[in-house]
Amino acid sequence: xxxxxxxxxxxxxxxxxxxxxxxxxxxxxxAFPFEEFEGIKITDWSKWEDPFRLTxxxxxxxxxxxxxxxxxxxxxxxxxxxxxNVSDPRYVNAIKLFLTGISPQEYQxxxxxxxxxxxxxxxxxxxxxxxxxxxxxxHVQTQVHAMSHYNKFFDxxxxxxxxxxxxxxxxxxxxxxxxxxxxxxxxxxxxIGFSFEYVLTNLLFVPFxxxxxxxxxxxxxxxxxxxxxxxxxxxxxxxxxxxFLLEQHEDNVPIVQKWxxxxxxxxxxxxxxxxxxxxxxxxxxxxxxKEAWEVYFEEAGGALFKDLARYGITMPKxxxxxxxxxxxxxxxxxxxxxxxxxxxxxxxxxxxxxEMDWLSEKYPDTFDKYYRxxxxxxxxxxxxxxxxxxxxxxxxxxxxxxPMLFTEMSDPTQISYRDTVYKGERYHFCSDGCCDIFxxxxxxxxxxxxxxxxxxxxxxxxxxxxxxxGEYYKMNLGADNLDIxxxxxxxxxxxxxxxx
Amino acid sequence: MPVHAYTPNYTGVVRDRVENFHGNQIVYAGWDHHLMxxxxxxxxxxxxxTFRQLRDEVMAEGFEPHPEWPQIDxxxxxxxxxxxxxxxxxxxALIDQGIDHKSLLxxxxxxxxxFQDAGV
Amino acid sequence: MSKVYIALQDNDVSRYIVxxxxxxxxxxxxxxxxxxxxxxxxxxxVVKRETVEEKLGRDWEVPELHLNLITLGGNVDEDDDxxxxxxxx
Numbered sequence: 001x002x003x004x005x006x007x008x009x010x011x012x013x014x015x016x017x018x019x020x021x022x023x024x025x026x027x028x029x030x031a032f033p034f035e036e037f038e039g040i041k042i043t044d045w046s047k048w049e050d051p052f053r054l055t056x057x058x059x060x061x062x063x064x065x066x067x068x069x070x071x072x073x074x075x076x077x078x079x080x081x082x083x084x085n086v087s088d089p090r091y092v093n094a095i096k097l098f099l100t101g102i103s104p105q106e107y108q109x110x111x112x113x114x115x116x117x118x119x120x121x122x123x124x125x126x127x128x129x130x131x132x133x134x135x136x137x138x139h140v141q142t143q144v145h146a147m148s149h150y151n152k153f154f155d156x157x158x159x160x161x162x163x164x165x166x167x168x169x170x171x172x173x174x175x176x177x178x179x180x181x182x183x184x185x186x187x188x189x190x191x192i193g194f195s196f197e198y199v200l201t202n203l204l205f206v207p208f209x210x211x212x213x214x215x216x217x218x219x220x221x222x223x224x225x226x227x228x229x230x231x232x233x234x235x236x237x238x239x240x241x242x243x244f245l246l247e248q249h250e251d252n253v254p255i256v257q258k259w260x261x262x263x264x265x266x267x268x269x270x271x272x273x274x275x276x277x278x279x280x281x282x283x284x285x286x287x288x289x290k291e292a293w294e295v296y297f298e299e300a301g302g303a304l305f306k307d308l309a310r311y312g313i314t315m316p317k318x319x320x321x322x323x324x325x326x327x328x329x330x331x332x333x334x335x336x337x338x339x340x341x342x343x344x345x346x347x348x349x350x351x352x353x354x355e356m357d358w359l360s361e362k363y364p365d366t367f368d369k370y371y372r373x374x375x376x377x378x379x380x381x382x383x384x385x386x387x388x389x390x391x392x393x394x395x396x397x398x399x400x401x402x403p404m405l406f407t408e409m410s411d412p413t414q415i416s417y418r419d420t421v422y423k424g425e426r427y428h429f430c431s432d433g434c435c436d437i438f439x440x441x442x443x444x445x446x447x448x449x450x451x452x453x454x455x456x457x458x459x460x461x462x463x464x465x466x467x468x469x470g471e472y473y474k475m476n477l478g479a480d481n482l483d484i485x486x487x488x489x490x491x492x493x494x495x496x497x498x499x500x
Numbered sequence: 501m502p503v504h505a506y507t508p509n510y511t512g513v514v515r516d517r518v519e520n521f522h523g524n525q526i527v528y529a530g531w532d533h534h535l536m537x538x539x540x541x542x543x544x545x546x547x548x549x550t551f552r553q554l555r556d557e558v559m560a561e562g563f564e565p566h567p568e569w570p571q572i573d574x575x576x577x578x579x580x581x582x583x584x585x586x587x588x589x590x591x592x593a594l595i596d597q598g599i600d601h602k603s604l605l606x607x608x609x610x611x612x613x614x615f616q617d618a619g620v
Numbered sequence: 621m622s623k624v625y626i627a628l629q630d631n632d633v634s635r636y637i638v639x640x641x642x643x644x645x646x647x648x649x650x651x652x653x654x655x656x657x658x659x660x661x662x663x664x665x666v667v668k669r670e671t672v673e674e675k676l677g678r679d680w681e682v683p684e685l686h687l688n689l690i691t692l693g694g695n696v697d698e699d700d701d702x703x704x705x706x707x708x709x
Contacts, residue, residue, distance in 0.1 A: 008682075008700050037506045051696040054683070062686050069687070184504065206627060206656070206691050213655035221655050225629050229689045236696045286654060300693045303622030306709050307695070336538040373618035377536060381565075392562035394539035395528045395604070403539040413533045413619025415540065417604065419582065425514060426582070426602045428528070443503035443512040450516065456544040457520045 012053035017046070020123035034119045038184035041249035045122025048244055051236055059131050063138065070226045074146055077219040083153045087215040087283045089493040090484055093346040094281035095147060095212075095220060096156040100345060101173050101273060102204070103143040104164040106227075108177035109192055110136035116185035128237050132193070135230040142226065146219040154489050156346050156480040159473075166460065167345060167473050168451035169273075169337075171401045175449065176270050180263075182444070186245065187259050194238035195263035195316075199301040201231050204274050207292040211282040239304070246311040253312050262440070264316035265433035268325075269400040275330035276337065279359065280351060288362035289330040298323070318433050324409040327363055331371040336405045338378065342389040343465065345475050347484035350378050370412050387483055393452045393465075398427045398445055399434035406430045422446065518601040525601040527594065529559050532608045533619040536566050540604065547595035551588045568612040580606040621663035624694030624705035628657050633676070634688045640671035656690055665694070666704040 006014070023031060035042070076082075086092060110133050117129030151157035165174050180191040209224030245252045275289040287295075305315045316322075334348075341348035351359065356375060359367045381388045394403035408416045418429040422442045429435040438445045454460050461472035469475045479488050494500065503510055518525050525547050530540030541562040545554060555574075563569050579586045582604055589597050599605065614620045626641075628634040630652070638657055642648060645665050651658040659665065673680045682703050694705030 008698065034506060038504060052683070052698050058683055062683055065687055184506070187504075202691055209690075210653045210656055225656070225690045228691050229686055232689050232691045233686070235691070235693075239695065299623065300625070303624075303693065303707050306622055307707050309709070332538065335535075339536075339538055370618065373614075373616040373620045374535065377615040377620055386565075388536075388565060390537060390562070391565070392541040392543065395530070395542045405538040407535070413535055413614070415530055415532075415535075417530070417540075417583075417606070419604065423514075425517065428602070428604065441503045443505075443510060445512075446514045446516075447512040448515065452542050453516045453521075453526065456524065456526065456542070458522060 008053045011055055011058075012050065015055035015057065016050070016124055016127050019127075028121065032119060032121045034185050035121055038186050039255050040184075040186045040245060040252050042121065043248055045120075045124070047247065048122045048124035049240065050124060050128055051240060052233055054131065054233070056127070056131070059134075063134075066226050066229065067138070067142075070142060070222055071145075073222045074149070074219055077146075078149045082216075082218055083150060084496060085216040085218075089154070089489050090281065090347070090349060091215045091217065091283050092150060092154050092489070093156070093348075093484070094208075094277045095150060095217070096154075096346040097273065097277060097281070098220070099143065099147045099157060100160040100163055100167070101170055103140050103147075103160065104170075105173045105177050106136050106140040106143065108174075108181060110134075110140065112177070112181045112188055112192060115181070116188050119185040125241075132230075132234055132237070135227075135234070139223075139227045139230070142223045146223045149219060153492070155476060155487070156489075159345075159475070162474050163345060165449075166451075167475075168343065169402075171449060171451050172273070173270060175401050176266055179266070179444070186255075189238075189241050190245075190256060190259040191263040191266075193234060194242050195260060196267050197231055197234040197238045198304060199264075199297055200267040200271055201228070202235075202296045202300065203271060203292055205231060206296065207287055208274060208278055208282075211278060211284070211286045214284045214286050215282055242308065242313075243311070246308070246313065257313055258440070260313065261317040262437050264322075265318055265431075265437065266400065268322050269402060269430070269434070272329045272333045272402065276334040279330040279362075280334040280355075283355075285358060288359075290326045290362060293326040297326075317436075318431075321409060321431075321433075325406070327366040328370070328407065328409075328412060331359075331363075331367065331374075332405050332407065335371070335374050336394075336403055339388060339390045340394075341483055342481055343469055345473070345480050347482065347487050347489060349484045350375055350382065366412070393455065395428060396450045396452050397430035397434050398448050398450065399429055399437050401448065401450060402430060404428065404430045516602070521601075525595070527554065527599060528602070528604040529554075529562070530604065530606045531563060531566075532606055534566060534568070534609075534612075534614050536615065536620050537563070540606070545594065547600070548593045550591050550593060551597065551599075552590040554594060555588075555590075567615065568609070571612060572609055573611070576609075576611070578608045578610075580604075580608075622707040622709065623660045623662060624665050624692075624707055625658060625660045626665065626667075626692040626705060627659070627690040628688045629690055630655050630657050631688060636675040637667065637672055637685070637688065640675045641665065641667055643675075644668050644671050661705075664704065664706050666702050668702045670701070 113129045113133035117126050117133055120126050147157060164170055180188050205224050205228035209221050213221040245256055278289045337344055338348045356372060378388055397404055404415060406416050408414045416431055418432060418435040420427055420435055420439060427438060455468055460468045462468050470477050475481055484490055521544055524544035527543050527545055528540045543558050545558055579588055634657060641659055645661055648659050648661045669682050682698055685703060692705055694707055697704050
């Protein structure tokens with residue numbers, strides 16, 4: 001007689017809960033030493049439930065099928081010379097930023113989940129973190145495999161791993177994850193599992209990836225959607241985590257709210273990079289950053305917070321400011337990279353006339369008034385043979401580590417400056433959000449590894465910026481950096497396409 | 501609580517204390533409403549440098565690409581030092597007029613409104 | 621009521637899943653983007669195994685949805701027969 005097939009619920013119970021054991025001769029608190037110091041109170045771990053009821057056997061089965069589909073597409077892409085089918089060689093620079101800025105963070109997420117998966121007393125949470133840790137490892141691997149094909153044809157892909165904790169703009173995502181990973185297990189889960197996964201990764205992996213498809217990059221859209229299908233599971237888990245923590249004890253509510261405030265703000269700052277990728281680096285446009293923000297942050301995030309209101313959770317702090325900034329950040333960020341194009345590991349450019357008209361249409365209240373003039377100045381200088389590269393190094397925010405490029409929303413041509421003094425030292429911030437985060441844990445953030453200050457301290461080689469870029473960052477100067485105009489990437493592309 | 505750490509009484513190492521800059525201190529300088537420069541600049545300079553040297557040599561290097569830089573009338577330029585209004589003494593050392601490590605100097609040139617009068 | 625949503629890769633299997641969703645949730649909005657199909661509904665949406673099997677003409681397990689899934693929004697409940705997305709308010 002054939003064995004009766006177990007229902008999902010029974011299987012989940014057998015292969016998750018029933019894998020746990022009682023501690024008869026060891027102290028449970030000593031086994032899970034990090035469970036209490038953050039102030040989170042767990043009264044009953046058995047209330048933890050994975051809504052997908054995913055067990056390890058099913059996990060391997062479906063993940064391996066996803067991988068087979070994915071690698072078949074990578075093979076087809078490579079065998080078909082897929083690199084020749086992208087819309088424009090400028091597009092590939094968004095992928096360079098993806099590989100250097102994002103893929104290493106997938107690895108940090110893998111490490112983070114492996115760590116916290118060991119730290120929870122509840123077996124359901126441990127199994128879920130194990131799967132997520134494996135997912136994140138899969139993401140970095142598939143991304144490296146997908147983009148290794150571009151490495152054969154374009155500059156700027158060769159030293160991503162070396163660059164991760166050295167290059168000035170890569171310190172932004174790197175320090176974001178260092179902050180999360182050096183927090184306790186519950187803060188990490190709220191930071192990455194909830195705040196980041198539920199709203200923010202959608203913005204990267206859905207509209208941007210749809211844009212990759214629209215620009216002819218089948219390899220990237222496929223790893224993106226394949227990764228996001230795992231993220232859909234992570235998001236769901238993130239939401240369950242929040243509900244679980246809030247239901248466990250009322251004392252958890254203010255702690256969770258504080259983490260939500262912190263990590264939504266940090267995530268918003270981090271995503272400035274994705275904003276410019278969408279608005280400026282995709283030659284064929286799907287939707288503007290502002291539109292994507294409205295769908296995935298305002299609409300999806302708004303629904304989420306309405307649902308959580310019954311626990312006493314409110315919209316993240318500074319949501320009104322974030323609402324205004326969506327009109328500005330992508331322009332401000334791309335301008336920063338354009339003017340630092342000599343120090344970036346990818347190419348930058350002035351948007352074309354058609355692109356500027358598209359930006360005017362998508363940003364009717366801000367582009368022509370505040371940002372078109374910057375590009376007209378850039379064009380004027382370029383025409384005079386003085387392509388503008390800024391000469392000095394920028395002031396950085398101590399918390400997010402981004403150059404202090406954000407402006408006052410009440411006065412959009414004025415840089416927003418905030419500072420505070422702690423133990424006699426002055427610290428600078430781009431915003432109240434970043435300043436609040438510092439003030440809550442100054443002993444953590446006084447340790448910020450700010451790339452500009454590190455260069456001045458002599459810790460990044462030198463003495464000149466050229467040596468820092470070439471020797472410490474290992475950028476191939478003259479090939480990886482500078483404007484797309486006149487770059488080896490552009491020359492090769494023209495050769496392949498047979499245009500002068 | 502200055503940090504939520506597992507280790508009791510945890511304190512962090514202050515990475516940017518002035519001693520780490522080999523005799524220099526950091527001074528930030530920003531030109532209000534001139535966003536050709538995406539952010540204020542950070543300059544490592546000796547605390548004994550005069551304000552004149554800072555303005556005419558160090559800051560000039562960063563700001564001179566701006567078409568309005570040569571037009572600045574310094575007699576009518578206003579300054580903020582760490583958010584407070586400030587009158588620089590040109591031939592006095594930075595440190596002797598309160599411009600210490602990680603101080604932010606902002607200056608305003610209300611007659612110069614940036615490229616295309618757009619704050620650029 | 622807030623909108624729940626599910627986005628699927630635009631491929632042959634998804635087309636049948638979308639048909640099934642439309643049949644079981646007549647109020648949904650289907651949006652086609654490059655390489656993806658996004659389906660939105662007020663408050664609630666369900667994917668039923670039986671309907672998908674009928675459209676596909678073969679056996680189909682609910683977790684197979686993950687092979688074509690891109691993203692979703694809403695409280696998830698999954699069992700052997702269905703996957704549902706719900707917002708409470």
